[in-house]
Amino acid sequence: MSTVTRRDFVRTAALATAAAKFVSTATAQTAPGRSSPTMPRATAAGAAPVRWLDDAAPAVFGGTTWGVSWPQGRHPATARFALTSAEGAAAPVQSWPLAYWPDGSLKWTAHAAPADVPLSGHYELAAGTPASPNRPLNTRITAEGIFVDTGVIQAHIAQQGDVLVPALTRGGETIAQAGRLVCLLEDRSAPGTTREKAFAGRIDAVTLESDGPVRAVVKIEGRHADAKRTWLPFVVRLYFYAGGDTVRAMHTITFDGDEDHDFIKGLGLRFDVPLRGELYDRHVRFAGQDDGLFGEAVRGLTGLRRFPGREVTAAQVAGEATPPLADWQQNVVERLQYIPAYDEWTLSQPNADGFQIRKRTQAGYTWLTSAQGQRAGGSGYIGTPQGGLAFGLRNFWQSYPAQLDIRGATTAAATVTVWMWAPEAPAMDLRSYHDGLGQDTYEKQYNGGLNITYEDYEPGFDTPAGVARTSELFFTVCAATPSRERLAELAAAVREPAVLTTTPEHLHASRVFGDIWTPVDRSTPARTAIEDKLDWYFEFYRDQQEQRRWYGYWNYGDVMHTYDSDRHEWRYDIGGFAWDNSELATDIWLWMQFLRSGRADLFRFAEAMTRHTGEVDVHHIGKFAPLGSRHNVLHWGCSAKQLRISTAVNRRYYYYLTGDERVGDLMRAQVEAGRALLRVPPTRKLASAEVAGDLARAESKDQDNVGLGFGTDWGSLAGAWLTEWERTGSELMKQRLLNGMRSIGAQPHGFFSAGVTMNLNTGEFSIAAPDEIGLSHLNAVFGLVEVCAELIQNFDVPEFRQAWLDYCELYSADRTTQEARLGQGLRGNSLRQGHSRLTAYAAVKLDRDDLAARAWDEFKGNNRWETFEPSRRELTGPDVLRPVEEGPGVSTNSTNQWSLAAIECLALIGRSAPKS
Template sequence: MGVALPLAPVLAARMESDETVAASSNNPVPLHWLEDTASTKAVGVTWGVPWPKGKHKKGTAFSLHDQQGSSFAVQSWPLAYWPDGSLKWTAHAAQLVPAQTQGLVLSTAKTASPTKGLTVTEASNAITVDTGAIRCQIHKQGSTLITAITRDGRAVAAAGRLVLLTQDRVDAEDEGVTRTQEFTGEISQVTVEQSGPVRAVVKLEGKHRQAKASRAWLPFVVRLYFYADSEAVRVLHTITYDGDETQDFIKGVGIRFAVPLHAPLHDRHVRFAGEDQGIFGEAVRGLTGLRRDPGAAITKAQVAGQATPDEKSFPPEVASHLNLIPAFSDYTLVQPSADSFAIRKRTRKGFTWLNSATGKRSAGLAYLGTPTGGLAFGIKNFWQNHPAQLDIRNAVTDEADVTLWLWAPEAPPIDLRFYHDGLGQDTFAKQREGLDITYEDYEPGFGTPKGVARTSELMLWALPATPSAAALASLATTLQTPPVLACTPAYLQERAVFGDNWSVLDPTSPARAKIEKQLAWYFDFYKNQVDQRSWYGFWNYGDVMHSYDESRHVWKYDIGGFAWDNSELSTDMWLWYYFLSTGRADVFRMAEAMTRHTGEVDVHHLGPFAPLGSRHNVLHWGDSAKQLRISTAANRRFYYYLTGDERVGDLLREQVPAAKALLTIQPGRKLPQDDPRKSGVTKTEAYCSFGTDWGAIAAAWLTEWERTGNAQIKQKLLNSMQTIAAQPHGFFTGSALLDVETGKFRLSTDTKPYAQHLNAVFGLPEVCAELITLVDMPAFERAWLAYCELYNASEAEQAARLGQSLGKLNLRQGHSRLTAFAAKRKKDKKLALRAWDEFYHASGGLTTHPQAHLLKGPEVLTPVDEAPGISTNSVAQWSLAAIQCLALVGDEIPNGL
């Protein structure tokens, strides 16, 4: 049974000052574009805004306008609530704001109406979305997701369906015939998540099925996004692997559309975007460069994608021989790696391909259509997520096919098998030996990819005419760097979002400036390493490596638990807090990519390990330690609240019941066999650490409570907080049995204080910072402040407070931010100075900083920057400590260091 304690915490009444709360309700919130958007097309945009407690009630109307007074239609909805029911975060969607518009502000007032408005009509078998510019009919069942996209009554695209190609073997040396199969996505459920008037979202779920076969596998979630007056459809595509990795090898996965073509072959146009605004453009049947010149008017029109004169006006020697000019039916752009792409074409199947063009990094956009309109289609992060491919087929017929391949069929199939045979590690003792030498936590059956997912973003534009090269280049820019609208860093700091433990960087003293310069250096180094080390690819993009091998001058990509970082020691949080502090667009893009990756690929979303994440490994899913500290909602909250992203919202909700996974999966796979945490427990109780485990559980419960006001989740969270505070040594008790149904911890009978260096480096300090400002529970605050104050205290002080010292502890520099938090809450200058001493001099971190130097051949394969002594663990913790110490005790920073 869980411990029975009176649970009557008073929700924090820490309201804004009377002056702030009484301020005008339409006090505008300043917004800004993260990037220079002059070259991008006006688009619909969605962003999040935080509010002070008690300021706005649910249902408050908001408006968007610029400094010239122009208003833009905006749709608003709640993302999170304060305990009193007032709005904490809201999301807002605006229609076609010119991306170069400056001085945008959000305020409370009646919003402008969309020019034409967006409507969603639902029938028994279909949903129709009319943006005012296009109409999209969405099927509710079957294998056709999108029946048609029309513009001005004319179909631009039709028969949108998911395609999956598999093959049963990948090893070329195997004898026998390789069998390939084709599957199509089949809808099981359709949900209209938003229906306008500015933004509509339709969610389709299902699995891929082979025609006339019983097997359905590879679950998908596809979201379609529409904005009022927009000609575009944004597509968010998620797959979850549920196959047998020894035989279900994916050869290609993507989405296909039919494109009607009703024009002479010489008026059918193909376009591909390359790099640096480059555009490849041709007609299906070219009229330029012929032996017989058709004339400048004709060739100029064709090159521009405009209608050519009537064939009757063609020179006779050209008009009578059009049938002898080859027409090219099929085109392919394939990006097999991060640094090369090729475009090819052929007249039709059964005949050779002609090499048309090559380049390095394609923007991943294509167009097929006629002078009266067509479809532009593309994949975001095209080259970064290689291998990717764009296909056009049957362009000489009345209905061509275009396919956006998220995994290119021309590349080797996806091979998710484990990378070694176990190396004889068939006993617990041998597995401990393996962990000791390669840092890999191996156990048979645990290195499975079952349940890992992958989310991709695509765009479709139903265009009224073949776009000019400049217009298509603008679309390509919009595809690859969609304009991001955000609150200013100063406003976000004023609202103290994600804990009052960060601040806008402000080099007002030499000591602060030195730290901020080093913060920038570390980010820039890792940003450049992503490119230099090619940390790209469908399953890898967004992650960074864990540890460096100076002997080989490479990151340890092939050594057990030293390879991919998988959020170890809060790399995600480092990037997000650095973004909050700087507002830098490049930081946002890197953090966004990491959130997409670590929330999908590093987590099991179905199967026996769901919804836990996998510890760092050569393969993202390869480690046998399946842990809440990797799947933690603490890493996803930033992106969700800043953007309102529905898929990340799914991932956050997925973690709400995650504590139950501890009933069957012990996070510390290599605990000694006689460790009490491996002993039997009741059906609803599991051993749970107060650090890496509870920190993740609390983040999930806090987020769900904020999002929904769910009273049961709220009570579980409060129960867990109070029963941690009631332990013999609070957080220094270390762990206890958690009743996953009630959230109550048993009172531990262990009177020995305990601390573990990893407890507070996976989001626990950041989550506790938010909880303490949200919930008035003095006992919990005392317990947490005691942990913050004593972890780095002297052994004598630890013994005086706890009865004995905690022994030798690691990561003391990273824990300086805990000391700083205690100093800020207690208004203790002595503690603040101690925090800075720990930051500059404590062990287990970076008291001196690595210097980078450029390596060239023949020492290395390609030129790369190397920083001897670099460690992602150390950099992430140093950076978090730097950001939080500056925010919490920055006024006490010693000068001259």
């Protein structure tokens, strides 16, 4: 039973009435010139509006999955759902639960729409009997493998061996076959020479995760192998939708090699494509920038000295079957063998600013440069009028170096490779960027490097062992060569796949994510000023990503931590000031701002960050697993391996909005993350740790208890346990949460207590000494605020609630109040503006107007509405390499915390905010 205050009750009662009003007013309250979603009409009572992220139905739709929230008690766990278009037509849908409220009712549900769903401007989801798809998806498992039939295409997935997908067929014809993973390794063992070794992805396990009538998901796990070695674990998930002709593949690798010797030269997914047509009826296509398209035939008929006929050239350019040879000009027919046919084609994108297309007649002969451009669309096609394969890699140029290869175009079967790491680029170099600089003791590391470059270095800790990377690929099985317009649409769908979602108003009315945020509201000048600044910060970082080229296979999705105003450059090369790695909850800021705004650009920016920070910034196997790495020049370079970076709290938003299985796996991996602190004590370098015993200084011999803090450590564990309990109803997770909450509430000074250990099996804390006071300004700024809001919303533990409210009230209180309540004043309680949201939370829960007024004063800072007014300044040469903008005084830490404070203060105490 959750605790409900008078103010909570009033707010809840008002939400249902206000939701319809929000729908009609949200667009009007958006600042001019800024993109905002067009909200669907008000839905029927109890229903959820469903809208396209980009406001309009897509030109190409291959099916999708999305999440919807529900208020507590609205739907029982057994509820079924029906989807209805804006025109009132029943639309097929498949549904399943993602999370439950404490009373067992549905909190989050996932829904899948088929590829041939009636396209509408928006939809409505409500309890009811779902419509069946026109062509239901079917799966079957045999000794030969798993077979999936979407009603349009058929896929055969193997359960062993090094061929993952033996065949993709359509209309009885095999369009693609022998789908397999390839890894090229550059061997540098012999001084002065390099050799390439090829590894194939070998299957270890295959799981049919979803086999409903609308959606099927097949998970393939394995490792790359050659005759002597097995390494580089992979996970490939294949997604199929009823009525669809496209296979979506989510590809993940986990690096388990030696960074000083293992240099990956190429990483790709490969298919063979049978070609049934004549060479002049074989077509190659590559997507260029925007809707640009490169299109040629293997044996070209245009531009010859002799003209074959207008119908012939028009058909070839269009990708259609050419007329019978009898209808051609015979002086061309007689000389066809003298027209070169091009067997090999390559599009390479070595960086974010340029790509090149080349072709050659065969190996051993020179390449011809066919075309060049800036940013390729990441898609290609090879086929004939009898069928072919379109292929694409999302975030192609953003995740450079990438490459698309077609080989054997003149043979019976071409080979297509989508390279996630381009073999034409320099090999992947994951080595350290310095030799340690003599930091061979904790003293040198803590008081040396950390004090000058902010880098927490330790020998052997700056390793990529265990980090991962996920890529998203698409393969469309075509019955014939698509038109150029259609291929451009397919390429656009690869770049930005269609996404369905609900509205900020519905999410808010459901009271999910702690009920500490509200949709955008510009009803007063003061609110408008805050909303403008929130938009400014996101748009600045969005533009900095482009201007500063925060791109690349291992980097895309992250932002930089701190700016160097002297160089006019972010400190990409200075220790702990470089890549942000989720410091001070960047992920949470972006997702909460999306929740309240529904902006597509925010969603995609946050999505890329979630993919990156959950994979690259976390060790998934090895000694440091499953901890994350603090901010550094290299994403894995810092020796501070911490729960606050790997925390499931950063992933919850994307998971519940999309139902993404990979992110679900990442969160589940954090359930037992506390055990990693036994191997990697977080306070091992502190002088105070010398007297705290093995739990703090060295690897522990006690495998049941670990020393950790109530803030970044327990907050992260609580986030993982809460998520697992919501998803599964696990009694173990619930008891760990309750034991932790009760034992925190039993501490002599609640969250201000220190020097405790936690039992990893039960989640219960030891009791601190009564005279011990502990505080860190970082405790609450990595998701603890958001987790505690949800814990108090879900569980009735009065002593925990009081302990948290005491922390919220006292953190920024005057010294006299602190001394009266705690026996002493607090030190180190900085980041007061960011902590204003804690004061605001206490104000609401304690129903105290004085705390609300204090919270706004803390948020304003120095009796001003803002402590800092950001602005942009354009820079040009010779001060900088190319024209860029800088925001003097902007730092990512401050941006995150100001933004979260603004969002939560507006939600909690917005009614008491100044009107101007």
